[in-house]
Amino acid sequence: xxxxxxxxxxxxxxxxxxxxxxxxxxxxxxxxxxxxxxxxxxxxxxxxxxxxxxxxxxxxxxxxxxxxxxxxxxxxxxxxxxxxxxxxxxxxxxxxxxxxxxxxxxxxxxxxxxxxxxxxxxxxxxxxxxxxxxxxxxxxxxxxxxxxxxxxxxxxxxxxxxxxxxxxxxxxxxxxxxxxxxxxxxxxxxxxxxxxxxxxxxxxxxxxxxxxxxxxxxxxxxxxxxxxxxxxxxxxxxxxxxxxxxxxxxxxxxxxxxxxxxxxxxxxxxxxxxxxxxxxxxxxxxxxxxxxxxxxxxxxxxxxxxxxxxxxxxxxxxxxxxxxxxxxxxxxxxxxxxxxxxxxxxxxxxxxxxxxxxxxxxxxxxxxxxxxxxxxxxxxxxxxxxxxxxxxxxxxxxxxx
Amino acid sequence: xxxxxxxxxxxxxxxxxxxxxxxxxxxxxxxxxxxxxxxxxxxxxxxxxxxxxxxxxxxxxxxxxxxxxxxxxxxxxxxxxxxxxxxxxxxxxxxxxxxxxxxxxxxxxxxxxxxxxxxxxxxxxxxxxxxxxxxxxxxxxxxxxxxxxxxxxxxxxxxxxxxxxxxxxxxxxxxxxxxxxxxxxxxxxxxxxxxxxxxxxxxxxxxxxxxxxxxxxxxxxxxxxxxxxxxxxxxxxxxxxxxxxxxxxxxxxxxxxxxxxxxxxxxxxxxxxxxxxxxxxxxxxxxxxxxxxxxxxxxxxxxxxxxxxxxxxxxxxxxxxxxxxxxxxxxxxxxxxxxxxxxxxxxxxxxxxxxxxxxxxxxxxxxxxxxxxxxxxxxxxxxxxxxxxxxxxxxxxxxxxxxxxxxxxxxxxxxxxxxxxxxxxxxxxxxxxxxxxxxxxxxxxxxxxxxxxxxxxxxxxxxxxxxxxxxxxxxxxxxxxxxx
Numbered sequence: 001x002x003x004x005x006x007x008x009x010x011x012x013x014x015x016x017x018x019x020x021x022x023x024x025x026x027x028x029x030x031x032x033x034x035x036x037x038x039x040x041x042x043x044x045x046x047x048x049x050x051x052x053x054x055x056x057x058x059x060x061x062x063x064x065x066x067x068x069x070x071x072x073x074x075x076x077x078x079x080x081x082x083x084x085x086x087x088x089x090x091x092x093x094x095x096x097x098x099x100x101x102x103x104x105x106x107x108x109x110x111x112x113x114x115x116x117x118x119x120x121x122x123x124x125x126x127x128x129x130x131x132x133x134x135x136x137x138x139x140x141x142x143x144x145x146x147x148x149x150x151x152x153x154x155x156x157x158x159x160x161x162x163x164x165x166x167x168x169x170x171x172x173x174x175x176x177x178x179x180x181x182x183x184x185x186x187x188x189x190x191x192x193x194x195x196x197x198x199x200x201x202x203x204x205x206x207x208x209x210x211x212x213x214x215x216x217x218x219x220x221x222x223x224x225x226x227x228x229x230x231x232x233x234x235x236x237x238x239x240x241x242x243x244x245x246x247x248x249x250x251x252x253x254x255x256x257x258x259x260x261x262x263x264x265x266x267x268x269x270x271x272x273x274x275x276x277x278x279x280x281x282x283x284x285x286x287x288x289x290x291x292x293x294x295x296x297x298x299x300x301x302x303x304x305x306x307x308x309x310x311x312x313x314x315x316x317x318x319x320x321x322x323x324x325x326x327x328x329x330x331x332x333x334x335x336x337x338x339x340x341x342x343x344x345x346x347x348x349x350x351x352x353x354x355x356x357x358x359x360x361x362x363x364x365x366x367x368x369x370x371x372x373x374x375x376x377x378x379x380x381x382x383x384x385x386x387x388x389x390x391x392x393x394x395x396x397x398x399x400x401x
Numbered sequence: 402x403x404x405x406x407x408x409x410x411x412x413x414x415x416x417x418x419x420x421x422x423x424x425x426x427x428x429x430x431x432x433x434x435x436x437x438x439x440x441x442x443x444x445x446x447x448x449x450x451x452x453x454x455x456x457x458x459x460x461x462x463x464x465x466x467x468x469x470x471x472x473x474x475x476x477x478x479x480x481x482x483x484x485x486x487x488x489x490x491x492x493x494x495x496x497x498x499x500x501x502x503x504x505x506x507x508x509x510x511x512x513x514x515x516x517x518x519x520x521x522x523x524x525x526x527x528x529x530x531x532x533x534x535x536x537x538x539x540x541x542x543x544x545x546x547x548x549x550x551x552x553x554x555x556x557x558x559x560x561x562x563x564x565x566x567x568x569x570x571x572x573x574x575x576x577x578x579x580x581x582x583x584x585x586x587x588x589x590x591x592x593x594x595x596x597x598x599x600x601x602x603x604x605x606x607x608x609x610x611x612x613x614x615x616x617x618x619x620x621x622x623x624x625x626x627x628x629x630x631x632x633x634x635x636x637x638x639x640x641x642x643x644x645x646x647x648x649x650x651x652x653x654x655x656x657x658x659x660x661x662x663x664x665x666x667x668x669x670x671x672x673x674x675x676x677x678x679x680x681x682x683x684x685x686x687x688x689x690x691x692x693x694x695x696x697x698x699x700x701x702x703x704x705x706x707x708x709x710x711x712x713x714x715x716x717x718x719x720x721x722x723x724x725x726x727x728x729x730x731x732x733x734x735x736x737x738x739x740x741x742x743x744x745x746x747x748x749x750x751x752x753x754x755x756x757x758x759x760x761x762x763x764x765x766x767x768x769x770x771x772x773x774x775x776x777x778x779x780x781x782x783x784x785x786x787x788x789x790x791x792x793x794x795x796x797x798x799x800x801x802x803x804x805x806x807x808x809x810x811x812x813x814x815x816x817x818x819x820x821x822x823x824x825x826x827x828x829x830x831x832x833x834x835x836x837x838x839x840x841x842x843x844x845x846x847x848x849x850x851x852x853x854x855x856x857x858x859x860x861x862x863x864x865x866x867x868x869x870x871x872x873x874x875x876x877x878x879x880x881x882x883x884x885x
Contacts, residue, residue, distance in 0.1 A: 125813055128741045133749045137760050137862065138777070138874050140823035140837040146811030150824055154807035157851035205811040206820070255835060256775050256783040258827055262807035386807075387825060387835055 004278040007399060008103045010231040010239040012224045013042025016355040019219035019343030020188040027062045027117035028073040030220035034348075035074050035113060038222040042109075043234060049224065050107030051080040055094030055114035056347035057087065057383075061127060062117035070113060085347075087383020088294060089247065089392035090114060091221065092350030096245050096392070098225050108230055115220035116345035125216055145213055146205040147385040148297040153207075154262030155303060159314040167207060169317040170298035171198035174211045176326050177295065177334045181341025183368040188215040188343030212298040217343030221351035223358075228399060240361050243279035243376070244395040246271040250388040265382065267391035268307035272380075275393040276309075281376070285310050288395075289374035290360055291325070291333040292353035294382040295340050301333065304380060327368065335360065335368055350392060353379035357396050375401040404522060405562035405697060409671045410462030410707050411553045412454050412533075413658060413714040415840050417441035420546050422722040427541040437546035441720060442659030445550040447730045447817040448839055448860040451478040451533040452488050453873065456495040456859040458552035458664075459531050460800075461709045466556060468496060472526025473503040477513035477663045479581070480534045481506060482871060491873065492531060494761040495859045497797055511629075511689030513663040518555060519569045519693060527558035534662025539587045540733040547631040549659025553667035563705060564674060564683065564697040570612035574691040576600050593632055601635050601688055602642055608692035609643040609684065618696065620644040624681040627651045627669035630688065631660045645684070657715055670697075672711045677703050708883060719842060730817055741815035746863040748872050758795070763857060763875045765832055766793030774798075774831030798857065799875055801828045802885050805853040808838070826855045826877045837862070839876040849879065856880040 015037025017030045025033075039046060054070035056063060063069035067081035084093040091114035098110035121127040126144055130136055156166055175195055181187040193211060201209035231239055248271035254260040272284075281287045293308070295301035302320065305311045310331065311319040319325065325333035336342050336356040339349060357377030359365040376397040383390040424438025445454065455476055463471075474496075476489035483491075489504035503526075507517040514532030521528040533552030538544035578600050579590035590596075605628070613620055626649040628636045640650050651669050653660070661668055666687040673683045677699040686694040721727070728734045758764040759777045766778030770789035773782060774796050782789045808824025815821075822838035839860050841849065855877040862874035 122740055128744045128815065130745070133752045134756060136746070137748070137753065137756055137872060138834075138836070140835060141814050141816065141821060141863075142823060142835075143811055143814035145813055146809045146821065146823065149809040149811070150807035153809065153824070153851050202812075203810075204813050205809045208809075251785065252779075252783050253785050256779075256833060257773070257785065258831060258833055259785075262825055385835075 005099060005103055005245050006243050006279055007228065007241045009099045009225050009242045010228045010236070010399065011358055011396065012044070012109065012226045012231050012234070012236065013038045014223050014355045014358050015041060016186060016221040016352055017219050018186045019217040019345060019352070021119050022218040023119065025218065027069070027115050030117065030218060031070060031073045031113060031115050034220040034222040038224050042224040044109065044224070048109050049076065049079060049111050050109055051101055052076055052111040052113065053094040053097035054081055054083045055085070055090035055112070055350070056083070056116060057085055057090045058116060058118065058127065058346060061121045063115070087390050088296070088346050089350060089381040089383045089390045090347040091352070092379070092381050092392035092394055095223055095351055095354060095394065096247065098223065099242050099245060102225050102227055109224060109226045111222060111224050112351060113220065113222040114347035114349070114351045116347045117218050118216050118345060119218050125213070142385065143205060145208050145297060148300050149205040149208045150262060151303050151386055152299045158261055158263040161317070163207065165317060167199065168195070169302060169320045170212055171195050172320050173295065173298040173301050174198050174340060177338045177340035180327050180335055180368060181337025184337050184342060185366070187337040187341050188217040189337070189341040208297055208299065214296050214339035215341065215343040217345045219343055219345035219348045219352070221348040221355050223351055223354060238362070239399040240358050240396055241399045242394070243397050244275040244393065246275040246278065246393045248391045252388065254387045262386065264303055265307045265386060265389065265391060267389055268304060268380065268382065271391045271393045272308045275395055279395040281395070284308065285331070288331060288376050288378050289372070290335060290357060290370065290377040291331060291380070292336065292338065292356055292377070293333060293380040295334055295338040296344065296382065300382065305333065308378070308380065332370060335370060350379065350381045350394070354394055354396060361398060402559040403562050403565040403700070404559050405565035406555050406674070407527065407558050407560060407562055408462050408466055408556040408707070409554065409563070409674050410458055410464070410709065411551065411668050411671045411711045411714070412458035412461060413443050413551045413711065413718070414445045414449055414454070415717065415719050416444045416446065416721040417657070417718040418444045418724065418727055419720055419722040422724040423546060426724050431541050434541065434543070434546065437543060440656040441718070443549040443551050443661070443718070444721065444727055445535045446840060448876070449550070450482045450535050450861060451480050452482055452491050453859050453861060454535065454550065454552035455492045455531040455533040455554065458533065458554040459492065459496055459529055461707055462554035462556055463496065463529070464708055468498055470527050471498055471502050471529050473505070473521065473524060473528035474498065475505050475507055475517040475521050475528060475530045477507040477517040477530070477532035478534050479508060479511070479513060479663050480536060481508055491761065494757070495873070497762045497799065511663060512687045512691065512693050514667045515685065515687040515693035515695060516571070518557065518667065519571065519695060521557045522566050522569065527556065530555045530557055532664040532667045534664050536662050537587055537731065540728055544588055544590065547655065547660055549661045551658060551661035551664055551668055553664045553671050555667060561702050562700055563702045564677070564699045567618065567696040567698055568612060568616045569693070569695040570608055570615065571693045572604060572608040572691045574604050576604060576690060597632055597635050601630055601639050605639050605686055605688055605692045606642040608694045609686060612694045612696055616696065618682070621646055622682055623649045623684050625649055625651050625673040625677065625683045627666060627673050627683065627685040629653055629660055629665035629669060631655055657718070668711070674699065674703065675706060675710050675712060679703055726818065739815065744815070745867065746865040747868065748865060748870055753872065760872065760874050763797060763799035765796045765798045767796035768792050769794060774828065776832045776834050798828065798832060799859070801830065801857070802880055803828045803855045803877065805849055805851055805855055806833070807851065808849045822849065824849070837876045838878060840878045854880040854885050856884050
């Protein structure tokens with residue numbers, strides 16, 4: 001009988017590069033920047049790393065295939081390195097690989113690292129690529145905002161919501177994330193914005209405007225994990241441990257079966273239910289201290305807060321407008337600025353979220369430090385499209401919490 | 402059993418280019434275009450070609466007909482998308498016709514439509530004759546003004562015909578009024594007055610007289626004379642020269658459609674049939690390196706009118722004065738399309754073949770275990786409660802009406818005509834598809850909304866400019882009340 005991952009693995013050290021348009025830096029530079037920080041934080045020598053997992057999504061346009069680019073950039077001498085790709089969950093997948101390896105006893109110390117160098121693609125947003133030779137023959141020529149924008153039309157219709165009310169709640173999400181990002185020195189977008197700016201911005205994919213879309217950034221993040229015993233033996237106190245690691249992948253139901261209405265993420269609901277069980281969390285709205293969710297678009301964050309069972313169905317707009325998810329609210333969401341403002345270097349994003357939880361729980365989050373002593377943090381990634389996607393969820397927290 | 406026309410239908414693209422906008426743009430260089438700068442013409446959307454328009458005309462023609470009975474498909478056009486790949490075969494596929502139906506492309510002349518019709522009428526099997534043209538013309542040319550895009554389809558055979566064939570006559574004369582060579586992008590035409598006097602007024606009356614004489618038909622008995630000639634009064638002058646009644650001259654549709662090439666004689670015939678009464682004699686002729694002339698007589702069955710008439714399609718046209726868009730979509734100006742247009746649209750032909758029924762016939766699956774319809778058809782049933790393996794039979798989706806579940810208008814992704822509309826269409830009898838939409842009206846009062854009824858149309862999915870290939874698939878568009 002599987003017992004889950006709860007408290008079996010601890011975070012030994014983490015690092016995260018500054019995210020943004022890093023014109024002067026290569027993917028290798030970004031990886032080294034995050035790794036050097038993580039290694040110093042862990043307080044170990046590079047030779048103590050037994051294995052590594054490398055997450056990246058759009059490798060054709062920067063480092064190329066395989067795990068070799070990570071091993072070469074960091075000069076990891078002939079250790080096992082695995083490259084993982086699972087859309088925007090790639091960073092979390094790398095973390096999952098490293099954590100499972102430690103939990104299994106196959107290695108003592110493992111590295112998870114993600115990177116994306118998106119500002120060499122020449123695109124303003126994510127680059128347009130083939131989706132596979134069969135899919136290209138019948139899938140619409142969809143962009144990421146166009147895919148996620150459809151949540152709004154279906155959500156509005158299902159809950160009979162006035163489009164203006166939805167637009168305002170979405171705008172509040174973006175204003176909040178910009179406020180948070182302004183206090184984060186590593187964030188890509190650090191300017192505060194107003195509701196009017198969001199509401200009057202040019203439309204990208206109806207009803208999403210420019211400020212409803214997250215930044216497309218260069219960046220890297222890394223985590224070094226080990227067992228709680230080894231961490232303590234290395235002198236670490238007040239450990240942050242992994243409470244849950246869940247992944248849910250669409251089987252084609254949303255895309256092909258009429259049981260899904262298009263207004264929510266079936267995968268997020270499945271992964272969240274399993275994650276709470278794995279972490280032994282019964283009342284997430286009361287027990288989770290912080291969220292970092294996959295706010296690729298404002299409407300994604302809105303819907304996700306219901307899919308994580310924090311806001312009741314059709315209740316997210318009220319919570320958002322009440323400030324429930326603001327930095328000084330009951331349960332902050334994207335206290336570091338989120339994908340929206342910290343930025344979204346795909347392969348690094350999942351690890352960046354965990355990095356924020358790790359800093360917050362150690363009281364090291366600087367100007368944006370949450371005062372209410374966070375003890376449980378949940379991170380969430382979505383890759384793909386609302387109608388067929390990969391959802392990853394990680395819960396980390398203080399040991400024993 | 403009478404031989405003749407069992408059914409007819411036509412298709413007109415919804416956009417109507419306003420000729421005044423064209424004339425105004427070119428007035429600095431060609432002020433003479435002002436004379437042609439009246440009325441409007443049909444213009445195909447970026448995802449339409451002779452094949453897709455043929456499919457839509459044929460669907461309008463074949464409503465209520467047994468498609469399995471069709472033994473041949475004749476496709477006539479001077480703008481076929483493929484030079485070496487049978488275009489009629491694509492049309493037959495999109496119509497889900499049986500593979501035993503003979504398919505044939507007829508090309509290279511404005512007479513292609515009528516010649517195909519004459520040949521099909523001589524055949525011993527019910528045949529679908531479809532003619533279509535998407536006519537290219539240089540910016541600022543008279544042809545750009547007078548040409549139109551469209552298609553007409555006729556189901557030919559024996560039985561309960563709406564119009565019986567009395568006789569047909571052809572004259573092959575290599576009179577070169579215009580031509581387009583192997584490498585030519587556009588037509589090259591000689592002086593209109595010469596074409597009229599030495600061509601239309603000499604070749605056509607001869608053919609008509611021969612036809613009438615051979616059948617002992619009194620020219621005065623002709624109720625309707627369908628003859629495409631864009632020049633002013635040319636048809637009336639031909640009628641006079643042939644002794645046909647003045648009142649028989651059919652509208653050449655120049656004011657609201659333009660001349661649709663090889664399709665035009667059949668389009669005019671279809672329009673005449675829409676208002677014909679039993680016993681009416683309809684003479685259709687065409688001009689192009691000679692003349693074809695066919696004489697039909699409407700029967701009592703003519704009262705069965707097609708659901709989607711030409712008159713309705715003329716009424717539903719959308720006025721379009723965006724000439725810049727027309728020029729852009731037709732490659733008449735070199736426009737910066739942005740980095741997102743650079744994506745390689747290569748097609749793996751082996752994979753294309755493996756998925757041909759899915760893409761061209763819109764063939765999905767029906768699970769015989771749980772009854773769930775699904776698209777695409779798969780080895781394992783999509784119903785999470787079922788999951789049976791290898792239980793699906795073919796289920797066609799192209800004629801199903803769907804309901805809109807979610808959608809967007811995307812201004813980021815590349816579309817030749819932004820925004821790109823797409824979304825989830827759910828079919829009432831099961832199955833759904835995230836798909837492109839087409840022909841969405843930009844009018845704010847006609848925007849898509851969740852719950853709206855959608856129908857599927859066969860269109861070009863992507864053009865592979867590097868390799869000269871184009872792939873087709875089905876797209877959704879709002880369905881009218883009559884189509885539901």
